[in-house]
Amino acid sequence: MISSAEEFKRLRESEIEAEYHRAAHEEANETVWRDVIGKFPEMKKWVICNKTVPLSILKLLAKDKDADVRTEVARKRKLSRELFILLSQDQDVGVLHTLALNKKIPSDIFDTLSANIKDEWLLEKLREIESRCFR
Numbered sequence: 001m002i003s004s005a006e007e008f009k010r011l012r013e014s015e016i017e018a019e020y021h022r023a024a025h026e027e028a029n030e031t032v033w034r035d036v037i038g039k040f041p042e043m044k045k046w047v048i049c050n051k052t053v054p055l056s057i058l059k060l061l062a063k064d065k066d067a068d069v070r071t072e073v074a075r076k077r078k079l080s081r082e083l084f085i086l087l088s089q090d091q092d093v094g095v096l097h098t099l100a101l102n103k104k105i106p107s108d109i110f111d112t113l114s115a116n117i118k119d120e121w122l123l124e125k126l127r128e129i130e131s132r133c134f135r
Contacts, residue, residue: 002028005035012046027052037061048072055080067092074099081106088113093122100126 002008002022011023023046028036033053036043037060045068047053048061055078062073062083071094073079074087079102087099088109099105100113100122114126 002026002032005032005039008032008036008047009040009043012043024049025051030054030056033057034060044069045072048076055083059083059086062086067095070095071098074102077102077104079104081109084109088116093119097122097125 002011008023008028011019011026014020014023028050033047034057036047037057044061044064044066047057048069049072058073058076058079059082061069063086064070064073067090070087070090070092073083074090074095075098079087084099084102084105087095090096090099096113096117100110105113110126114123117123117126
């Protein structure tokens with residue numbers, strides 16, 4: 001188990017494969033994840049990549065000011081319905097596109113997402129996704 005923000009950062013930046021693997025697969029408690037986010041904001045994307053990161057941390061990061069961070073959250077397959085809904089209301093086209101590509105997106109949320117999009121490029125991409133995945 002990862003026990004501190006400093007340990008996570010060290011593991012993630014390690015060139016030793018086993019340590020790097022630990023950063024991606026080992027659990028940490030919510031306090032540790034919050035410490036990583038607070039102390040090392042450049043590690044937010046790597047927190048999201050951890051296979052065990054709790055939904056509460058993903059919810060926090062789904063509201064991050066950085067669209068790249070929100071985009072990484074939108075990639076996660078383990079999102080709750082609440083998180084799919086939250087991210088489907090994002091203003092960033094990249095976040096919405098990534099969310100639409102998520103294989104676990106519920107079809108009703110995909111439909112709502114499509115209905116509310118104003119960006120022509122994204123609308124075209126959503127039509128392509130819909131024709132492949134939902135019809």
